[in-house]
Amino acid sequence: MAKTIVGVLRGGPSSEYNLSLKTGNAILDHLSPEKYDSRDIFIDKKGMWHLRGMPVSPMRALSQVDVVLNGLHGGPGEDGTVGRLLQKAGIPYAGSRPLQSAMALNKIRAREILERSGILMPRxxxxxxxxxxxxxxxxxxxxxxxxxxxxxxxxxxxxxxxxxxxxxxxxxxxxxxxxxxxxxxxxxxxYIRGREASVGLIEKFRKQDLYALPPARTLMPEGWRMLHPSHHEEGTLHHFVPSDFTDAQKRYLMDTAKKAHRALALNHFSHANFLVTPHKVYLLEIDALPGLYPGAAFPKMLDSVGVSMSDFLDHSISLARNS
Missing domain, CATH: 3.30.1490.20 (ATP-grasp fold, A domain)
Structure with missing residues (x-):
């Protein structure tokens, strides 16, 4: 049986370029060579696409793959630009559709929808x-x-x-x-003082339409009270799963993450971030494209329920090709 050719998009012209490289590398490292032939599609900071180290047009690169895994955090990778390109090329891909991804990326538009859905967010x-x-x-x-x-x-x-x-x-x-x-x-x-939490979501997983991974508790480096880009890039955040939240808090976190995913009509997977105070839980945002780079919360949550990165990628490819 011929192997599925998987195009992995990484890099891109957004401020999250370095994280995108890391997510793309993680995907390439964990795709099963027995099942897939991978194609590393690198996009530089100017937006030029490269395949096998050579500049190519997006359509030429996409013509050589069966399915795409998008590792492009922020910018064109999440604002609908790449999604529309993939749809035009007729290439199935894992992740939310262009409009839904763009809505999740836009904190103002997403907030308007989420608050109308009754989800508590900071004023x-x-x-x-x-x-x-x-x-x-x-x-x-x-x-x-x-x-x-x-x-x-x-x-x-x-x-x-x-x-x-x-x-x-x-x-x-x-x-x-x-x-x-x-x-x-x-x-x-x-500004709300609270404990950082996150919940990963996967569609059509373990016999559930929308499966919530156990909440992770995130601790920042000593002396920091706000997250900083360097914490993500340098892997200095600590994510603990299982977390020390109460059972009631964990249920609320997972239920609210599901509610947010559905309110924005996201597809395949997502990652919600929260602040937990003694009396309230606030949703900060929900990302349509979870970070899969080393040190990110999503891989830790997968590992906590016995799901390898390879298994998650298998499932993502299945979702892409069957929805």
Whole structure:
């Protein structure tokens, strides 16, 4: 029987380039050579596609594979660009469809849907360059809704890129201006002290339509109170599964992650991030494309229930080809 030819996309022109390389490498390392012929499709920071070390057009690269596993975190890999290209080429791929992936990537649009679904999230305000108010007025509007500290996030970045904290109201206008100049839009959330948690989700797994992996507890390096891109890139985060959350908290985390996945109509798999306080659990975001790189939470959660990375990739390929 001929082996399935699997194209693995990695790299790309987003700020998560390094993490994408690592996720792509992890996929290539764990694809069973008995079942698959892998094709390493590298996309450089300028968006040029490469196959076997040579520049190629996207369509030429895709014409040589049967199915695609997308390791492109952020940017075109998650904003629907690559998904639309794959659909145009008629190549099945694992992961959410273009519109759903783009909605999950956009923190503002996702929040609007998730809050309408009754999911508790930190209070927030958001602004764009089109808003005809000064950053000082934006700060006053935010302060009227909730007090500092404030977490300032670019709406279309992941892996903690671009996140800043304004400890005092006086700091907020300048930080808003910087974020708007760089990203064109900004999300301002209330700062909540809590324990970081995450839940991985897999569709049509272990006889469940949507299977929730056991919640992971994430600890940051000593002295840090906010996640930083270097924590992901350097593998300095510690993910503990099983976690020390109560049974009730674990059930709530898993149920809420499922609710978020369904609210955004995501496909195949996802990864939800939370903050757990003594009395409440807040959803921070849900990612359509989980990180599979060494040190990420998703592989730890898989391992905790006896699922190897190779098994997960087998299942992902099956989902891609049969849905």
């Amino acid at each position: 927030a305000m958001w602004f764009t360059l089109k808003d005809e108010v000064t950053t000082g007025e934006m700060a006053k509007m935010t302060f009227a809704l909730f007090p500092p500290p404030y977490v300032i996030k670019p709406p279309l970045e992941g892996a903690s890129y671009g996140i800043r904290v304004a400890k005092h109201l006086v700091d907020l206008p300048d930080m808003l201006g910087d974020a708007l100049d760089q990203y064109g839009a900004v999300l301002v959330e209330e």
